[in-house]
Amino acid sequence: MRLLTFTTGPTDPAPRLGAESDGFVHDLAALADHAGVRLPHDLLSLVQAGPAALDAARGLLEGALPRHAVHRLEDVSLCAPHRPGKIIGVGLNYVEHVAESSRSLDTDKELPARPVLFGKPATAVTGPGRPILHNADLTTQLDWECELAVVIGRTAFRVTEEEAYDHVFGYSIVNDISARDQRRSGQWFFSKGQDSYAPFGPVVVTADEITDPMALDVELRVNGVTKQKSNTRHMLFPIARLIADISSGMTLEPGDVIATGSPSGVGAGMVPPEFLVPGDTVEATVERIGTLTNPVVDAR
Numbered sequence: 001m002r003l004l005t006f007t008t009g010p011t012d013p014a015p016r017l018g019a020e021s022d023g024f025v026h027d028l029a030a031l032a033d034h035a036g037v038r039l040p041h042d043l044l045s046l047v048q049a050g051p052a053a054l055d056a057a058r059g060l061l062e063g064a065l066p067r068h069a070v071h072r073l074e075d076v077s078l079c080a081p082h083r084p085g086k087i088i089g090v091g092l093n094y095v096e097h098v099a100e101s102s103r104s105l106d107t108d109k110e111l112p113a114r115p116v117l118f119g120k121p122a123t124a125v126t127g128p129g130r131p132i133l134h135n136a137d138l139t140t141q142l143d144w145e146c147e148l149a150v151v152i153g154r155t156a157f158r159v160t161e162e163e164a165y166d167h168v169f170g171y172s173i174v175n176d177i178s179a180r181d182q183r184r185s186g187q188w189f190f191s192k193g194q195d196s197y198a199p200f201g202p203v204v205v206t207a208d209e210i211t212d213p214m215a216l217d218v219e220l221r222v223n224g225v226t227k228q229k230s231n232t233r234h235m236l237f238p239i240a241r242l243i244a245d246i247s248s249g250m251t252l253e254p255g256d257v258i259a260t261g262s263p264s265g266v267g268a269g270m271v272p273p274e275f276l277v278p279g280d281t282v283e284a285t286v287e288r289i290g291t292l293t294n295p296v297v298d299a300r
Helices: 028-035 043-047 052-061 095-104 188-192 239-247
Strands: 002-007 016-021 025-027 068-071 077-079 089-090 116-120 131-134 146-152 167-175 198-206 217-222 226-231 257-259 281-286 290-298
Touching: 002 043, 016 028, 025 028, 025 043, 028 052, 068 226, 077 198, 116 188, 146 217, 146 239, 167 257, 167 281, 167 290, 198 290, 239 257
Parallel strands: 089 257, 131 290
Antiparallel strands: 002 016, 002 077, 002 198, 016 025, 025 068, 089 116, 146 167, 146 257, 167 198, 217 226, 217 281, 281 290
């Protein structure tokens, strides 16, 4: 399933849980009410409710659907799929990005022996079409990073790599926005954690729809010009390793998101460096998931 959160307009601004198919959005809450089925009305609650709730949602899409519960995709506004309890970012997870970062960001040129992890707060999350905030009082080096996002579906603590995929609900996209000039003594939290620095979406594709997440094309464009182009098979630490490593000492809960790292082609690595400015449009694409588009606006 391709799950999303949407609104239908000013007269009904409340976010609603939907499923997208062939350019149409099916309102799962409306379908549940029509069928007399109990179903969580938001995506995070659906993830937390477990497989039975997901099966119920799938069942609602079978057979004839009432017209009031179906919208054309272009007629709705998409929101971030949900607000994760935590976002775990993975730094330096593509070999070529390690090399460009060592040249431009003073990071170690040696490949990391274990995943490099950092956090983004939930307040950084923003949705498709929502602005990335550029505050020139804080940064002149606003940068992009297109990343495959893994959405956790079951509580994971001390799981093995062999067990890791049993704890995945699905996949989405995170654009790991960074103010490169706000790194503080090597710490990335403020650089990567400001409001709007985690565009997320446009959908969450359930794990059964993507049989091999380690073979997905990844691409990012700024104003239509391709800046990043790679494939998840080039990750230094694959998804199973990431889940096992993170859960070795930290409980992953349903709805948590792992942003699995950026390929090369970030603005700081360009010669000369390129950074986002108000008026730019950023498009982050991951195969089988879609494109997450956000404008850059002046925050002052």
